[in-house]
Amino acid sequence: MASLRGSWARASLAIAAAGLVVTGVAAIALAVSVARRVVTPPTVREEDxxxxxxxxxxxxxxxxxxxxxxxxxxxxxxxxxxxxxxxxxxxxxxxxxxxxxxxxxxxxxxxxxxxxxxxxGWYYLRPDELGLPFTEVSVPTDLGPAPAWCFPGAAAEGPVAGDSRWVIQMHGRGVTRSEALRAVPVFHELGFTSLLISYRNDGEAPASDDGRYSLGDAEWRDLEAAVRFAREQRAQRILVMGWSMGGASTLQFVTRSELSSAVEGIILESPVVDWIRVLHAQAAQQGLPDPVRSVALGVLGSEWASGWAGRSEPIDFDRLDLVERASELRTPTLILHSDGDTFVPIDGSLALARARPDIVRLERFIMARHTRLWNYDSRRWERAIRTWVSSLG
Structure with a gap:
């Protein structure tokens, strides 16, 4: 896979760079800037x-x-x-x-x-706003302890351990664990202890050496650490819910981790299933021409050019493409996505659902924006989760 990845990145970078020669160094610099923005945690957000x-x-x-x-x-x-x-x-x-x-x-x-x-789309900012008992815990990761919120399920006893049913929530890119607070009440009602985790470079968990996102290619290891933590707390039935890039990390976990068999099912909210598809769509919305998009992706996936984006190693986009790797998916999956999502278009979710109708169920919304399906129709959103969880037996 490594040699294939390197060949793809070199070819992509060379072809696209050749296309940019006519427009000069400024266009190449723009492509590198785009690549850097993709993997750099945001510090300033536009008030639009x-x-x-x-x-x-x-x-x-x-x-x-x-x-x-x-x-x-x-x-x-x-x-x-x-x-x-x-x-x-x-x-x-x-x-x-x-x-x-x-x-x-x-x-x-x-x-x-x-x-x-x-x-x-957060709605709730702090865990105390839910009116449910919770505690701050630390999940040991290979980079150090990562803070998390733990909400015992309705049938659980004690602040952490008790009920054997757990759901681990992994937030998306550029936000924090507050994003997943909306999901706690429905899982509490179902008797699941909710663990809302932080992960590398999100501003709360320990940072990686380069301080850059891996788009799920490394973040899944922090999810693996959270699954290990839940098992140590006597969790027997574990679900994982990933939001946006957290969905990409969740898919990497269930296809790459030795602990994937400990997870009974996954829920993906507005997930990134194929980064190439998503990044091309986002760049097109910004009016960036094809050569600029291809050079940006080539930089991120190249052994020798990824440092231009501030990364210490390249991103394996082939490995992150779960449409092409759909046959490797073994875990029952519920996808919640909307046609109105322009940030992470629904195409990848549709393709994965078509490729694996045996284990993938897609709950398709129409108007809701990215990761805002609960906000748009919380009753339908929660009903879809209840029905799917019940179907697991």
């Missing part, structure tokens, strides 16, 4: 939602329409450069100039005077 008006007395907030703000459901929004956070609910009215939504709560910060914000 305009706040037009706030009426806290009436409980409304008026926003500029965007592909996110017009979608029904309940969401969160950071404002004032992440100094504040609020929750919004149903759309009360909308036209091409403004969207009026229910203002459910200002969690923290002062909304008066805020003019811009950043849309979020």
């Amino acid at each position: 939602v305009r706040i037009l008006a706030v009426d806290e007395r009436a409980g409304t907030v008026t926003l500029a329409p965007t592909p996110e703000t017009v979608v029904p459901g309940r969401y969160g929004m950071w404002f004032s450069r992440d100094a504040g956070y609020l929750r919004v609910g149903t759309v009360l009215s909308a036209d091409d100039r403004e969207v009026v939504r229910r203002l459910e709560a200002v969690v923290h910060g002062t909304l008066g005077g805020a003019t811009r914000g950043r849309w979020s």
Whole structure:
């Protein structure tokens, strides 16, 4: 596999670079910049939602329409450069100039005077907001202890150990374990202890030497450590739920880890199933030409060029392609994905479901955006999980 990976990366890089010769060094520098952004944990996030008006007395907030703000459901929004956070609910009215939504709560910060914000699917920020017992634990990984939240299931006894049924939640790229708080109540109801983990380079767990993402090619080892931790706490029935890039890591775990047999099933929320497909789609949305996209991918997958992106080793995109490797999947899988996901298009999930209809079930949403299926229709989302978990026996 290593020689195949190296050959693919060299060929991709050479062909694409040749195509960029006519546009000069600037285009190649752009491709390297794109590659670096893909694997570098973000530090600054754009506030791309305009706040037009706030009426806290009436409980409304008026926003500029965007592909996110017009979608029904309940969401969160950071404002004032992440100094504040609020929750919004149903759309009360909308036209091409403004969207009026229910203002459910200002969690923290002062909304008066805020003019811009950043849309979020988190809804809950802290574990105590769920009103459920939990404890902070540390998962031993090969890089050091990684913090995690542990919520005992409804039938569990004690802060960590007790019930034998566990679900391990792995968040996506550029966020933290707060992303998975939305999933805790349904699993609590089902009697599962929920372990929400952190992993390398997410800002909470220990960082790797290069401080860069591996897109699941290395992060799965932290999930493996979490499975080992759960087994040490007497977990007998283990599920894993991966969100976005956490889905890619989950797929790597169940196809590469010696502990994969300990996991009874996996749930993938808006998962990355094939990075090549996803990164090409994201670059196209940004208006980047084909040669720039191919050089960026070639840099990340090349033995000799990956250092340009700040990585200490290349990423094996062949190994990360679970559509081509579908025959290696042995674990029952529930995929939750939406046609409205433009960040990680549903194509990869559709292809995996077609390739493995024997063990893969796809719950297909329409309007929901990336990792915001719960926000759009929490009843259907939770029902899909309950039904699938019940089908496991």
